[in-house]
Amino acid sequence: MINDTFLVSITTFVYFFSAFVFLISYIFKKKSAEKIALVSTVAGMAIHTAALICRWIHSYQMGIGHAPLSNFYESMVFFSWSLVFIYLVTRKQDTNNLGGILATFFSFLILAYTTLSPNVDCQIQPLIPALQSNWLTSHVITCFFAYACFAIAFGLSILYLLKRTKSKKGIIALLPDAAVLDEATYNMISLGFVLLTLGIITGAAWAENAWGRYWGWDPKETWSLITWLIYGAFLHARITKGWKGIRMSLVSILGFTAVIFTYLGVNYILSGLHSYL
Amino acid sequence: MYKKLYNLFSSTRLTIFLFFAIAATSILGTLIQQGLPIERYEQIYSQRVFSVMGFFDIFDMYHSWWFTLLLVLLSINIIACTLRQIPRIIRLTSSGKNPTDDEIFAASRTIKTWHSNRDIEALELQATKILTSLAKTPVHTKKDNTEYFFAEKGKTSRWGMILVHVSVLFILAGGMIGMIWGYSGQIILVEGESADTFSLFSGKGTKELGFDIICNHFSVDFYKTGMPKRYKTDLTIVDQGKEVMTGAITVNHPLHYKGLKFCQATYGIADTSSFQVAAENTVTGEKTVLTLDKMKKKPLPNSEIYFAVAKLLPDYKGRGPGVLGVLIEPDKAHDIFWIFKDKQTQRGAFAFRLKDYDKAYYTGIQVSKNPGTPFVRAGFIFMITGFILSLFFTHTRIWLRIRDTQKGHEISVVANASKNQKAFKEKIQGLAGRFQGDEF
Ligand code: HEM
Numbered sequence: 001m002i003n004d005t006f007l008v009s010i011t012t013f014v015y016f017f018s019a020f021v022f023l024i025s026y027i028f029k030k031k032s033a034e035k036i037a038l039v040s041t042v043a044g045m046a047i048h049t050a051a052l053i054c055r056w057i058h059s060y061q062m063g064i065g066h067a068p069l070s071n072f073y074e075s076m077v078f079f080s081w082s083l084v085f086i087y088l089v090t091r092k093q094d095t096n097n098l099g100g101i102l103a104t105f106f107s108f109l110i111l112a113y114t115t116l117s118p119n120v121d122c123q124i125q126p127l128i129p130a131l132q133s134n135w136l137t138s139h140v141i142t143c144f145f146a147y148a149c150f151a152i153a154f155g156l157s158i159l160y161l162l163k164r165t166k167s168k169k170g171i172i173a174l175l176p177d178a179a180v181l182d183e184a185t186y187n188m189i190s191l192g193f194v195l196l197t198l199g200i201i202t203g204a205a206w207a208e209n210a211w212g213r214y215w216g217w218d219p220k221e222t223w224s225l226i227t228w229l230i231y232g233a234f235l236h237a238r239i240t241k242g243w244k245g246i247r248m249s250l251v252s253i254l255g256f257t258a259v260i261f262t263y264l265g266v267n268y269i270l271s272g273l274h275s276y277l
Numbered sequence: 278m279y280k281k282l283y284n285l286f287s288s289t290r291l292t293i294f295l296f297f298a299i300a301a302t303s304i305l306g307t308l309i310q311q312g313l314p315i316e317r318y319e320q321i322y323s324q325r326v327f328s329v330m331g332f333f334d335i336f337d338m339y340h341s342w343w344f345t346l347l348l349v350l351l352s353i354n355i356i357a358c359t360l361r362q363i364p365r366i367i368r369l370t371s372s373g374k375n376p377t378d379d380e381i382f383a384a385s386r387t388i389k390t391w392h393s394n395r396d397i398e399a400l401e402l403q404a405t406k407i408l409t410s411l412a413k414t415p416v417h418t419k420k421d422n423t424e425y426f427f428a429e430k431g432k433t434s435r436w437g438m439i440l441v442h443v444s445v446l447f448i449l450a451g452g453m454i455g456m457i458w459g460y461s462g463q464i465i466l467v468e469g470e471s472a473d474t475f476s477l478f479s480g481k482g483t484k485e486l487g488f489d490i491i492c493n494h495f496s497v498d499f500y501k502t503g504m505p506k507r508y509k510t511d512l513t514i515v516d517q518g519k520e521v522m523t524g525a526i527t528v529n530h531p532l533h534y535k536g537l538k539f540c541q542a543t544y545g546i547a548d549t550s551s552f553q554v555a556a557e558n559t560v561t562g563e564k565t566v567l568t569l570d571k572m573k574k575k576p577l578p579n580s581e582i583y584f585a586v587a588k589l590l591p592d593y594k595g596r597g598p599g600v601l602g603v604l605i606e607p608d609k610a611h612d613i614f615w616i617f618k619d620k621q622t623q624r625g626a627f628a629f630r631l632k633d634y635d636k637a638y639y640t641g642i643q644v645s646k647n648p649g650t651p652f653v654r655a656g657f658i659f660m661i662t663g664f665i666l667s668l669f670f671t672h673t674r675i676w677l678r679i680r681d682t683q684k685g686h687e688i689s690v691v692a693n694a695s696k697n698q699k700a701f702k703e704k705i706q707g708l709a710g711r712f713q714g715d716e717f
Binding site for chain 2: 063064126128129130132133135194197198201204205206208209210211212213214215217219222223225226229230232233236237240241258266
């Protein structure tokens with residue numbers, strides 16, 4: 001059996017290459033570079049998917065079979081997979097390959113950290129009984145898809161702020177209109193919001209089966225609600241009040257901070273029932 | 278006054294405020310651990326801080342009066358907002374009812390107007406064709422020599438957002454109902470035991486089940502690492518002398534009976550375990566095997582010393598099973614030490630070794646009743662349905678009018694979509710262009 005961590009290392013390089021070529025195609029507006037970047041992204045995705053499948057099969061060979069979504073290493077690998085996946089699915093709405101640059105670059109960063117950091121244990125571990133649930137699998141998948149949308153929206157918001165504050169110079173001048181960035185951020189956040197809603201619902205269904213209650217206000221649950229409320233406020237402000245601009249990009253950045261806190265902060269700073277991830 | 282209040286409660290300004298207020302205050306409860314015994318907080322905080330926090334129920338803030346108030350305000354906000362939105366949606370979805378409204382064809386809304394000299398039957402046929410290609414049954418009306426066509430698709434998608442908003446009400450209502458009328462607790466059973474009551478969490482006493490629950494069998498499988506893989510309780514429920522249900526519960530697979538839910542929560546080693554400990558008097562060479570129940574002392578032979586087993590660990594730091602032994606000597610403090618299978622532990626004149634033990638597990642079953650569950654579940658389904666309706670479907674409408682003017686038949690087209698307005702108008706413009714060029 002091929003070693004899945006080796007495949008993940010290859011993927012890391014492929015995504016780096018994709019991000020680089022996307023950047024070139026963006027700066028020099030070259031269609032041919034865009035094609036190369038796209039092919040490379042799809043190839044990276046294929047290797048990445050193969051890594052997930054290998055790991056899955058491997059866990060069955062070890063007699064502790066479960067989907068590779070159960071510890072910190074696996075969740076990081078899946079998070080980066082989700083980023084590229086969401087990008088490929090929403091590619092039609094992408095402008096100037098900005099989504100492509102952001103998705104592949106973030107994926108590269110996450111994978112590089114995951115593979116290089118000594119703090120991330122890449123062993124396949126057995127699952128305690130509470131985690132053996134299809135609801136949990138759906139929960140993890142939908143949540144990470146949502147996080148991927150929010151990560152891309154976060155990147156777009158940063159670019160928006162750059163564009164608005166120092167629009168005249170260098171590479172930033174190449175960015176599309178602020179209004180286009182604003183619209184792209186909104187699209188990503190609406191998709192992310194629906195996915196996060198699904199994620200919270202499947203999570204509640206899991207909690208109901210495993211612990212006999214939908215909602216127990218444990219820190220992880222509460223932080224996912226906080227994230228949901230921030231993005232909910234974003235959508236209402238934008239749709240019904242027509243709020244746009246710097247204010248909205250700051251809310252998007254605040255929302256992503258809450259995402260990071262839900263994902264990492266709760267485990268490392270607060271403690272709770274979810275402390276396995 | 279009434280109007281003002283209604284405006285406030287149906288405003289999204291209030292929604293945004295409430296969202297941020299709920300988010301911000303929720304953070305507090307994740308920083309201060311919730312639901313500890315009240316004495317703990319008294320130790321941590323000074324008297325002043327403690328009494329202020331107590332007033333605001335900070336130690337159980339998600340059930341406090343003010344947090345509940347925020348949720349109630351949000352519910353009122355949603356109700357008011359939905360009531361305000363419904364007339365608008367009814368208006369938007371009933372445009373087919375007045376097909377001869379000329380206002381619709383105001384110049385600012387028309388996406389294409391042109392003149393044609395072809396005969397009216399051919400134009401009618403084409404108009405019907407074009408509209409049928411977009412929606413199934415176009416409405417064709419004639420009034421004063423003017424022809425009106427209308428077609429629409431995806432009307433229900435307009436209700437998607439209403440459904441999402443209403444679903445939140447269901448979930449909040451379900452949560453409230455659960456908070457008020459729900460309860461939960463735990464039953465601890467050893468194989469063969471039965472129970473007709475359970476102890477409520479948060480120390481509120483016990484409650485009658487109204488039937489008997491029997492633990493027939495409990496089993497647990499382990500991974501090679503010693504981590505539990507699966508544990509399972511086989512249960513029988515006996516109601517008024519009749520066996521009404523037999524089944525198994527495992528983690529993530531609960532059982533339901535009479536509105537109560539039984540979840541496999543924990544397991545552990547029961548006090549009914551018995552142990553065989555070999556004790557050797559290293560002075561006299563005398564050997565005995567003591568058979569002990571947990572926490573029941575027995576005298577060591579030919580001495581005034583008593584021995585008892587206080588605790589069993591199935592795996593003591595990777596050394597295999599270990600029991601905590603206690604030596605009780607007159608006028609002396611108790612001596613407490615670990616005893617293992619692989620090696621003797623020497624204490625005074627005696628050397629102890631764990632020979633065997635007969636381990637009995639207990640199973641911890643969580644019992645809960647939540648009458649809010651159907652509401653929450655309905656809310657979840659509505660929310661997902663609402664999102665699907667509004668995300669994957671679009672309400673599109675097309676109006677077409679043919680009227681006589683001096684320049685011939687004037688044809689005007691108006692189009693509207695609930696999403697991606699621009700793309701839809703471009704598409705219709707293209708179709709109308711083909712109509713005009715007689716290519717359709
Ligand atoms: C927890 C409660 C709520 C949730 C989950 C929620 C959710 C949503 C979502 C997902 C959207 C669609 C956003 C989009 O299209 O991108 C939306 C739109 C909207 N919401 Fe809410 N909402 C909530 C509370 C409220 C309240 C209290 C109000 C009333 C003041 C409100 C008023 C609106 C309005 C007017 C729209 C636009 C509808 C349309 O364009 O058809 N929402 N809401």
